[in-house]
Amino acid sequence: MNEPSPAAQHRLTEDPNIGRVLLTEQQLAERIQELGAQITEEYQDRRPLMVCVLRGAYAFTTDLAFAIDLPVEIDFIAVSSYGSSTRTSGVVRLVKDLDVDLTGRDVILVEDIVDTGLTLRYLRRSLEVRGPASLEVCTLLAREAADLEGLGVKYVGFTIPGDFVVGYGLDVGEKYRNLRYLAVYEPDEVSTP
Numbered sequence: 645m646n647e648p649s650p651a652a653q654h655r656l657t658e659d660p661n662i663g664r665v666l667l668t669e670q671q672l673a674e675r676i677q678e679l680g681a682q683i684t685e686e687y688q689d690r691r692p693l694m695v696c697v698l699r700g701a702y703a704f705t706t707d708l709a710f711a712i713d714l715p716v717e718i719d720f721i722a723v724s725s726y727g728s729s730t731r732t733s734g735v736v737r738l739v740k741d742l743d744v745d746l747t748g749r750d751v752i753l754v755e756d757i758v759d760t761g762l763t764l765r766y767l768r769r770s771l772e773v774r775g776p777a778s779l780e781v782c783t784l785l786a787r788e789a790a791d792l793e794g795l796g797v798k799y800v801g802f803t804i805p806g807d808f809v810v811g812y813g814l815d816v817g818e819k820y821r822n823l824r825y826l827a828v829y830e831p832d833e834v835s836t837p
């Protein structure tokens with residue numbers, strides 16, 4: 645068989661470090677429609693403020709907002725605890741704060757993944773003191789091991805096992821965020837992200 649050309653090897657869809665597909669585009673889309681419908685029902689006469697946690701949650705926030713049939717507002721906050729590593733540093737750093745005043749607002753914090761819960765604990769503490777009328781959390785993914793009740797997570801797309809995952813906003817070293825589906829990341833010694 646012929647070797648793939650260098651151009652083909654550079655394709656994201658040909659990347660050898662992308663392993664098993666965990667959630668397809670369709671599974672993601674269907675679940676996000678459900679979450680959007682639920683939020684539409686539960687925030688009927690309100691104008692929720694969606695707070696997107698950059699960068700990982702950008703894709704989910706976009707699709708979730710399209711699935712909510714209400715006039716939502718969107719703002720962005722950026723924190724980092726992983727840096728370029730696949731392991732949390734244990735310290736959350738505020739990289740970009742919100743522009744909008746949260747006083748009296750119905751806030752929905754939108755996350756891509758709750759892993760150890762460190763980021764969410766930090767964000768909750770930081771946002772709760774700003775006087776929102778309500779503060780709920782909507783995460784696309786949560787680890788099976790995460791204590792979601794203790795973290796006050798109301799909306800969860802999928803509960804997943806411990807594999808390192810990439811795609812649909814989630815990265816390794818800033819790569820793979822634009823993969824349309826969620827896959828297991830399989831590093832090898834030869835190729836680095």
Ligand code: PRP
Binds near residue numbers: 698700723724727758
């Ligand atoms: C990821 C993810 C969550 C956080 C979850 O962010 O987007 O915010 O880690 O992990 P935790 O529950 O263990 O705190 P990351 O710091 O990788 O930044 P990114 O969103 O820019 O990729």
